[in-house]
Structures are given as C-alpha cells and as structure tokens.
Amino acid sequence: EEQLVESGGGLVQPGGSLRLSCEASGFTFSGFWMHWVRQAPGMGLEWVSRINGDGTNTTYADSVKGRFTISRDNAKNTLYLHLNSLRVDDTAVYYCSRDRSTPLDIWGHGTTVTVTS
Amino acid sequence: DIVMTQSPATLSVSPGERATLSCRASQSVKYNLAWFQQKLGQAPRLLIYRTSTRAPGVPARFSGSGSGTEFTLTIDSLQSEDFAVYYCHQYNKWAPWTFGQGTKVDI
Numbered sequence: 250e251e252q253l254v255e256s257g258g259g260l261v262q263p264g265g266s267l268r269l270s271c272e273a274s275g276f277t278f279s280g281f282w283m284h285w286v287r288q289a290p291g292m293g294l295e296w297v298s299r300i301n302g303d304g305t306n307t308t309y310a311d312s313v314k315g316r317f318t319i320s321r322d323n324a325k326n327t328l329y330l331h332l333n334s335l336r337v338d339d340t341a342v343y344y345c346s347r348d349r350s351t352p353l354d355i356w357g358h359g360t361t362v363t364v365t366s
Numbered sequence: 367d368i369v370m371t372q373s374p375a376t377l378s379v380s381p382g383e384r385a386t387l388s389c390r391a392s393q394s395v396k397y398n399l400a401w402f403q404q405k406l407g408q409a410p411r412l413l414i415y416r417t418s419t420r421a422p423g424v425p426a427r428f429s430g431s432g433s434g435t436e437f438t439l440t441i442d443s444l445q446s447e448d449f450a451v452y453y454c455h456q457y458n459k460w461a462p463w464t465f466g467q468g469t470k471v472d473i
Contacts, residue, residue: 284463286410286465293451293453293465293466293467293468294402294404294410294453294455294465294468295465296455296462296463296464296465299463308462309462310367310462311367311462344409344410348457351412351415351421352400352412352415352455352457352463353400353402353410353412353455353457354412354415354421356409356410356411357409358409359409
C-alpha cells in the first residue's frame with residue numbers, strides 16, 4: 250500500500266525551530282516530487298514547498314521563504330521540512346504529499362505544529 | 367503568485383440534487399487544475415486533475431470542466447457522503463502552487 254506518514258509536530262515558542270518528517274512506503278520515493286501543504290485551524294489549504302526527486306530543485310511559498318527548508322533522504326524514503334523562526338501564524342496541520350504526472354494524489358494524515366508563548 | 371477564487375463560499379443543496387462549484391484563476395493555468403474534497407478531520411482527497419480527469423476510485427457523478435481561468439466542478443445527484451469542503455488547486459509546473467479558499471457543500 251502506498252503510504253505517507255508525517256511526524257515531528259509539537260508545541261513551540263515563537264522564534265523556535267522544529268523538524269517535520271514524512272516517511273514514504275509502497276512506492277519508488279525517488280521518482281516523485283514531494284510537497285508540504287499546511288492548514289491553519291478552521292482555514293483552507295496552503296501550499297508550502299516542493300522538492301524534486303533528487304533534491305536539487307526546491308520552491309517555497311512567499312510566506313515561508315527564508316524560514317523553512319525542504320529536503321529529502323531517498324535512502325531513508327523520508328521527506329523533511331525544517332521550520333525556523335516560527336511565528337504564531339505558522340500554527341497548522343502540516344501534510345506531505347507526492348506528485349508526478351498526477352498532482353498530490355496521496356496524502357499523509359498530517360502532523361500538528363502549534364506556535365504559542 | 368496565481369490567486370484562485372472559488373464561489374460560492376457555501377452551497378446548500380439537498381441529496382439527489384446537482385451541485386455546481388466555480389473556480390477562477392487570476393491568470394491562465396491552462397489545464398493544470400485539480401479539485402480536492404476534504405471532510406472534517408481528514409486529509410484532502412484528490413478528485414479531479416488536469417481539469418476533467420477523475421482520480422482512481424472517484425465516482426462518475428463528479429465531473430470537471432473549463433480551461434484557462436474559469437473552471438467548474440459538478441456533482442450530479444449528491445449523496446450524503448458528498449457533503450464536504452471542496453478546493454480547487456492550480457499546479458503550474460514552474461510557479462508556486464496555490465489553492466482556492468474552498469466551497470463548503472452542506473444541506
């Protein structure tokens with residue numbers, strides 16, 4: 250079964266850092282672009298970042314550029330999102346998803362990041 | 367960035383009726399438009415991609431149309447399990463991806 254499982258969320262103070270992970274199974278991880286999408290409480294979906302199959306090409310939403318870093322370890326079938334300089338408005342459920350010819354066709358269950366003092 | 371605007375924000379329909387959801391892009395996204403369904407407490411589910419192609423397992427009552435900047439998701443003969451929030455999404459390859467703000471379909 251093709252699956253994505255996120256982890257690493259938690260409670261953090263403004264200005265703090267966190268690393269999210271997304272472990273993939275059931276498919277050839279290195280063959281897919283991977284994405285992070287977030288959803289603030291009661292709000293809609295916001296695309297955050299993407300990375301290509303070999304990790305050489307990354308793109309970010311303006312809202313996180315310079316603070317978040319996406320990366321991947323294909324040997325471990327794992328996608329990462331490093332969150333730095335966190336703000337209260339980064340509070341959200343963070344989902345990972347994949348893309349090749351079909352965009353965002355499977356999603357993880359999400360991991361919750363709460364930024365509060 | 368490309369701004370996606372959905373209408374209406376909320377659509378009230380009865381089971382068995384047809385629902386028509388609209389999505390407008392601030393600039394052409396060609397056919398790179400997808401629709402997602404999200405139920406409370408769940409991850410989004412891909413319904414439609416490339417404007418009109420149903421994802422595997424999606425019932426035929428869901429259909430998509432449009433091109434360029436104007437797109438429509440139609441749900442024929444609404445079932446109880448179709449009451450949810452629907453998001454359109456543009457995925458132009460070399461631009462940041464964006465979602466619409468969502469349309470809630472309820473009774």
